[in-house]
Amino acid sequence: MDIAIIGANGDVGRALAVQIVARKLLSPRQRLQLVGRRGGASAQALFGLRADLYDAYAEITPEIDVALAPEEVAADLILFTAGATAPTSGRQMVSRLELARINAEVVQSYASVLAQRGHGQELVVMVTNPVELGVEVFARHLGAARVIGMGAYQDSMRLRREIAADLGVRRQRISAYMLGEHGDALVPILSKLWIYAYDEAEVGVVRERLIGGRAPGDFAIALTREKMHLKELVGAGEVEAAFRYAEAMAPDLRAVLLPLVTHISTAKTAISTAAVTAELCEQLLGGGQSVIPAQVRLAEDDWDGPAGVLGVPVVCDLRGWSQVTDLELNDQERSDLFGSARIIQQQLKEWLK
Numbered sequence: 001m002d003i004a005i006i007g008a009n010g011d012v013g014r015a016l017a018v019q020i021v022a023r024k025l026l027s028p029r030q031r032l033q034l035v036g037r038r039g040g041a042s043a044q045a046l047f048g049l050r051a052d053l054y055d056a057y058a059e060i061t062p063e064i065d066v067a068l069a070p071e072e073v074a075a076d077l078i079l080f081t082a083g084a085t086a087p088t089s090g091r092q093m094v095s096r097l098e099l100a101r102i103n104a105e106v107v108q109s110y111a112s113v114l115a116q117r118g119h120g121q122e123l124v125v126m127v128t129n130p131v132e133l134g135v136e137v138f139a140r141h142l143g144a145a146r147v148i149g150m151g152a153y154q155d156s157m158r159l160r161r162e163i164a165a166d167l168g169v170r171r172q173r174i175s176a177y178m179l180g181e182h183g184d185a186l187v188p189i190l191s192k193l194w195i196y197a198y199d200e201a202e203v204g205v206v207r208e209r210l211i212g213g214r215a216p217g218d219f220a221i222a223l224t225r226e227k228m229h230l231k232e233l234v235g236a237g238e239v240e241a242a243f244r245y246a247e248a249m250a251p252d253l254r255a256v257l258l259p260l261v262t263h264i265s266t267a268k269t270a271i272s273t274a275a276v277t278a279e280l281c282e283q284l285l286g287g288g289q290s291v292i293p294a295q296v297r298l299a300e301d302d303w304d305g306p307a308g309v310l311g312v313p314v315v316c317d318l319r320g321w322s323q324v325t326d327l328e329l330n331d332q333e334r335s336d337l338f339g340s341a342r343i344i345q346q347q348l349k350e351w352l353k
């Protein structure tokens with residue numbers, strides 16, 4: 001089992017390399033490939049990163065090599081973190097469309113080469129945003145089953161953590177999903193909230209308390225409103241106040257808005273993204289099948305909703321994802337999830353023109 005990190009010299013890529021080595025996800029006989037660009041800063045820095053990792057983790061490092069072109073990528077598990085990132089400040093003028101078009105080219109350049117030169121079994125975990133775009137492009141080249149977007153996994157883990165924090169329990173005792181888009185059209189699924197050792201009535205009470213007085217379906221409205229307010233606070237230099245304000249919200253809003261404040265505070269979310277991606281890898285490398293919320297490209301017969309890229313729970317192992325599972329929705333959630341699918345499809349059409 002070999003792992004490649006594409007974009008290894010970026011903030012997420014570097015943090016991910018540290019996580020993979022420090023968590024001993026690979027044995028010393030296996031290989032971690034750090035992938036950058038010939039002619040870019042990474043052409044030098046990745047050799048330094050490799051030396052630094054050997055220096056820090058001499059006893060446990062896998063073999064580490066550096067690749068500087070898509071043709072050189074060779075691994076079983078490919079973690080895609082290359083490309084432009086959303087501006088951390090409102091003063092930087094890059095539209096989501098521009099960003100998507102830049103990253104479409106980056107993703108495309110690897111997907112087409114991997115389709116021709118890969119060994120035909122690679123599993124790609126898409127971290128680069130928009131996650132849905134990367135999933136669509138890789139799915140066209142490698143087939144839908146071999147690409148998963150980690151946005152829904154990260155969003156779901158954040159939701160579970162925030163609920164757990166309110167209850168004073170560990171995240172592992174909670175099951176809840178954040179599905180749909182890894183973006184504004186994400187959908188919290190709380191109707192099937194599960195809490196270890198709580199019976200249905202107790203879970204019902206917790207659910208009511210978590211959502212507060214908000215009407216079903218009002219998540220997206222609250223998200224837009226609070227997002228604007230938080231951006232204004234951070235824009236006015238009130239980062240600490242923005243965190244305090246976001247921390248007082250319901251857990252589903254906190255799960256989305258705290259990372260937003262973190263990103264626009266200029267700290268970005270590279271450490272948490274790397275940690276959760278490594279956790280996902282750990283599950284995949286465990287050998288068995290797991291249920292993983294992820295953005296995947298669905299065909300019409302994969303589920304009873306529209307075809308296209310969407311965050312849903314899927315059964316997954318190192319060979320890829322095989323089926324949608326554990327998706328019991330109430331009417332509101334179903335309608336929101338279908339709405340999210342439509343939004344993603346419209347965006348993909350525009351981005352991939």
Ligand SMILES: NC(=O)c1ccc[n+]([C@@H]2O[C@H](COP(=O)([O-])OP(=O)(O)OC[C@H]3O[C@@H](n4cnc5c(N)ncnc54)[C@H](O)[C@@H]3O)[C@@H](O)[C@H]2O)c1
Binds near residue numbers: 006007035130182269
């Ligand atoms: N899915 C998530 O939850 C999540 C969270 C955080 C960041 N991200 C995304 O991950 C991506 C990386 O974020 P970051 O903060 O590390 O950005 P960054 O700017 O620090 O790093 C991006 C790296 O990609 C490299 N790169 C660009 N084009 C390349 C190419 N053709 N080949 C190889 N390398 C190339 C750049 O040189 C840079 O080193 C962004 O798209 C960001 O939006 C996703």
